[in-house]
Amino acid sequence: CFRAGFAVGYLEGMDIGQCLALGAAAGTLAVSRLGAVSSIPTRAECEDVLERLTTRDHGAAGSVMPQTSKEGKEKDEGQQERRDEEAERCPFLFSSRLNSMKDRPELWDGSFDTLGLVRRQGGVRGLGLVDFNYPQHLQGLSDTEVQSTLRDVGLDCGAICLRYPKKFRAGALSNPDARLRREAIELTKEAGEWARKLGAKHLIVWSAYCGK
Structure with a gap:
């Protein structure tokens, strides 16, 4: 803040x-x-x-x-x-994670799906970058759909923020279950691929469940 x-x-x-x-x-x-x-x-x-x-x-x-x-x-x-x-x-680039666009719904007439929230963020003066949670924000979408919407509203992708789902509560890359470890590795690689396709400036791996 x-x-x-x-x-x-x-x-x-x-x-x-x-x-x-x-x-x-x-x-x-x-x-x-x-x-x-x-x-x-x-x-x-x-x-x-x-x-x-x-x-x-x-x-x-x-x-x-x-x-x-x-x-x-x-x-x-x-x-x-x-x-x-x-x-x-201004020499700085300002970004917002897409979740913040869900606040004050009464001020937005558009949809609240991922692409709708990107369009809402495009109307915020001073913001130039969008940070997406992966996989939560990008499931069911193609990179071309997301790229097209970003271009339409004049935004770039700032970061892909990997947030492992709750099934990795016992750990993601450190999970004792070999099957889940492999799944976490694949999810991490997918997040990196999304970052590459969208031209993200950062890939953020939130390892909240690892080490517990």
């Missing part, structure tokens, strides 16, 4: 101190709650934390956040153009 808050500030043209403050507020709220998605704070919550800290430390006179953001005023055209230019020059 810290990185997300920092990235939002950066893309909006805030100075480095304001980016750090927004990131710190987001991280502070996230670690105070249980859960993964359920712990993600809203923008308003982050700004409320910063407002309270500013009032405590400096009185009502100053704020680490731009006043236009807190007061909800519309930005003037010149400021918006500057921020758009900053976003275009």
